[in-house]
Amino acid sequence: MKTIRIQGKKRGHLGKAATAALRRLGKVPCVMYGAGETIHFATAEIAFKGLVYTSDAHFVNVEIEGDKAYKAILQDVQFHPVTDAILHADFYLLQADKPIRMFIPVRLTGRSCGVTAGGSLSLYMRRLRVRAVPGEMPEEIKIDITSLRIGDRKYIGELQGAGNYELLHPDHAVAVAVRRSRAAISTGAATDSEAEETAGQTGDKTAGKSENA
Secondary structure, rough: OOOEEEEEEOOOOOOOOHHHHHOOOOOEEEEEEEOOOEEEEEEHHHHHHHHOOOOOOOOOEEEEOOOOEEEEEEEEEEOOOOOOOOOEEEEEEEEOOOEEEEEEEEEOOOOOHHHHHEEEEEEEOOOEEEEEHHHOOOOOOOOOOOOOOOOOOEEOOOOOOOOEEEEOOOOOOEEEEEEOOOOHHOOOOOOOHHHHHHHHHHHHHHHHHHHHO
């Protein structure tokens, strides 16, 4: 897992006036908790560029006044409803033996034979929620789609056990599928697997919506 470095300064005052003053200076008030500690600090808003505006997952080394570094993850971010400026951020301290939950990006590998035959690839889950101890947290979840024909699907249950982590989704949820393209449908030709795919389209759509719920 990649690590991003953030430098912060401890906050001496936590009131509304002090918070507003920080934001006027382009600073973000933050809190870091876990492992029995709660640390209030502030850092420059630009420090979040590689954390918030990316689909990648990262650990964070938070260096407080150049004295001590804390290994953490970004737990939550609050944005201004109009300007989208970052108003506040929560960090969670990592412990080597304590499992954490993170959203990890999905990366497809291979070339689907179904896509080569004219099918359409549907990725229902671009990120998966994963539970693992920090040392076993994957940087990405790879799904090999080489063997997927038209009408085939990859279910979450097929991805479980690939590493020392747990995917926090139902085993029957669809992660990726190869559907018949409109061009293929217009020809009126269908293989057995295509017919199965057509019968299961309702289930695929439901899986896609439930992932976003």
